[in-house]
Amino acid sequence: MTNRERAMRILHYQPVDRLPAVHFGYWHELLVEWAEQGHIPMEYAQTWADGNITDQKINDIIGWDFNWFKTPSPNLGLLPTFEHKVLEVFPDGTQRVQNCNGLIERVRPGVNSIPSEDDYLLKDREAFESLYLPKMQYHPDRVYADYFQTFNETRDPDVPVGLFIGSVLGDIRSMVSVVGMSYLLYDEDETLFADIVDAYAEMQYQCVKAVLETGAKFDFAHYWEDICFTNGPLLSPTIFEELCAKHYKKRNDLCHQYGIDIISLDCDGVTEKLLPTWFESGVNTMFPIEIGTWGDQFTPARKKFGPEMRGVGCMDKTVLRRDRAAVDAELERVRKMVALGGFLPCPDHRLMPGTKFELVQYYVDEIKKITP
Numbered sequence: 001m002t003n004r005e006r007a008m009r010i011l012h013y014q015p016v017d018r019l020p021a022v023h024f025g026y027w028h029e030l031l032v033e034w035a036e037q038g039h040i041p042m043e044y045a046q047t048w049a050d051g052n053i054t055d056q057k058i059n060d061i062i063g064w065d066f067n068w069f070k071t072p073s074p075n076l077g078l079l080p081t082f083e084h085k086v087l088e089v090f091p092d093g094t095q096r097v098q099n100c101n102g103l104i105e106r107v108r109p110g111v112n113s114i115p116s117e118d119d120y121l122l123k124d125r126e127a128f129e130s131l132y133l134p135k136m137q138y139h140p141d142r143v144y145a146d147y148f149q150t151f152n153e154t155r156d157p158d159v160p161v162g163l164f165i166g167s168v169l170g171d172i173r174s175m176v177s178v179v180g181m182s183y184l185l186y187d188e189d190e191t192l193f194a195d196i197v198d199a200y201a202e203m204q205y206q207c208v209k210a211v212l213e214t215g216a217k218f219d220f221a222h223y224w225e226d227i228c229f230t231n232g233p234l235l236s237p238t239i240f241e242e243l244c245a246k247h248y249k250k251r252n253d254l255c256h257q258y259g260i261d262i263i264s265l266d267c268d269g270v271t272e273k274l275l276p277t278w279f280e281s282g283v284n285t286m287f288p289i290e291i292g293t294w295g296d297q298f299t300p301a302r303k304k305f306g307p308e309m310r311g312v313g314c315m316d317k318t319v320l321r322r323d324r325a326a327v328d329a330e331l332e333r334v335r336k337m338v339a340l341g342g343f344l345p346c347p348d349h350r351l352m353p354g355t356k357f358e359l360v361q362y363y364v365d366e367i368k369k370i371t372p
Contacts (some may be wrong), residue, residue: 003065007160008219010372011262011285011310013341018371020065021364022312022346024288025050029353031058039357062357063364066159068287068312068346069266071222072151073164074207075142077171078102078135082121101175102131117177122184125192132175136199138206143214151216160219162264163211165251166204168244169235170225170267172196178234185235194243201247208251212258220262221255223248223283228269230292237273245277252282264312268349270294272301279305288313290348296333302340310342317347320363321354327363331370338372 006020031045040058047054051070059066081100088096096118097105104119122132155161173181184193208221227234252263264285265278271286289298289311298311315334319326334345345367351360 002158004158004160004219007066007344008262010344011220011342013307016372018369019338019345019367021063021367022066022068022344023059023064023351024068024313024346024349025055026058026351026355027353030351030355033353034357037357062361063368065368068160068264068344069222070156070159071162071164072147073166074144074148074211076164076166076204076207078132078175079137079139079142080135101171103175103177117179120176120180122176122180122196125189125195128192128196132196133199136203138203140210142207143210145210145214148211148214148216151214162220162222163208163216163218163255163260165208165221165223165255167224168201168204168247169197169240170227172200173227173234181235185239197243197247201244201251205247205251205254209254212254218260220264220285221252221260222263222287223265225265225267226269228267228271228274230269230294232270232272233274237277240274241277245281248278248281248283256282262310264310271297275301275305275309279309284308285310285312286314287311288346288348291316291318296337298337298343299340302342307342311337312344313346313348314343315345315347317349317351317355320347320351320356320359322356322359324359324362327359327366331363331366334367335370338370341372 001017003020006016006018009016026048028045031040031048034040035042035045040061044054044058048058049055051067055067078101082098082102084100085098086095087098087104093108095107095109097107099105102121103117105115106118107115121127176184233240255263262285263283264287265283266287267274268290269292286298286301286309291314296314298314301309314337316330319330337343338345
C-alpha cells in the first residue's frame, strides 16, 4: 500500500495497514542544530523547503513517509510584488523594511521570527486602486501551464499531493497588518475592504480554474489563512462570514467539479468560531490544529460537525523536545483521535529548535505501528 493510498483511505474512512508518518517541516534553526550535531549534512539545512528533494532526503534519514504540505501552486499573490527595500537601520541593527506585500516591518537580520508590523501602504481606496488592484489581476502567466500539463506524468505516485488554492483573507491581512485590517474594516469606507477581498478572491479563483483545466489531478486542495490567535479570530465571525463565505464556496465548488473532495485549510490559533463558515462552505479538513495553551480542538469539532470534519495534525510537537515518556503519553492521546476515523496525526506545526533528533525518530517508528 502506498502512502498516498494510506492517507486518502484514512480520510475517507477506509481500512489501511498502518498510519503513515506525516510531518509539516522544520524551523531553519533546528536543521542547523541537527547538522551541527551530525544528524544531517549542513547542505540539507541550507536547501530544505516543503516537498523538495532535500525534504525527501531528510524524510529518508528520519523515516517520515511524507510532508503534508506538498502543494504546488499557481502564482496566487500580488503580481508584480512590491520592491523589498530597507527604509531605515537602527543602532541595534534592527531594520525598518518594506516587504513584497507593501507592509512596513521591523526585522532583525539573522533572527527568524514574526516581524513587528510598523506601517502599511494599503490605507484607502486611492491606494487600493492605484497600487494594489493592478497587482490583483488574473493573467495566464500566473498558471505555469507547461508544468501543470505534464503534472500527472511527473508527480510522485507514492505521496498525496494537493493543489494550493490560496487565501481569502490571510494574504490580505499580510498586506495591511492586523491593525490596518481593523481600521479598514471599521473606520474607513465601508465597502472598501469588501472590494479588496472580492478582487483578490476572483483573481485566485481564475488561477485555480485555469490549473484544473489543464487536466492536472490532485488528491486534495489546500488553503492558508492564519487569521486566528490565542483567543480566537482576528475579526468578527459575522463579518468574516459576510465577506468570505461566498468565495470559499465558489472555489470549493470548483474543486468538487474536478473530483477533489478533500479540502484542507491551515489556520493557526483558536479556530472554533470560524469553523462553521469554513465547514458550511466546503472545507472539511482542519490543519495543523495547534495545541497551544488551549488543548485539543479536533475532538470538539468532530463532535459538533460529525464525520465530515476530518483532521491532519493535532500532535503536540513540544513533547519532541522532552523525553520518551512525554512522547509515549502524547501517542496515547493521539490514538484516541485516530480511533475517531478521518484523522492523520501530524506535529501541529514546524518542528522548532531544541527538538531532539532521536525522539523524532522514535515517534516516527511508533506512529507506524498504529493501525486505525
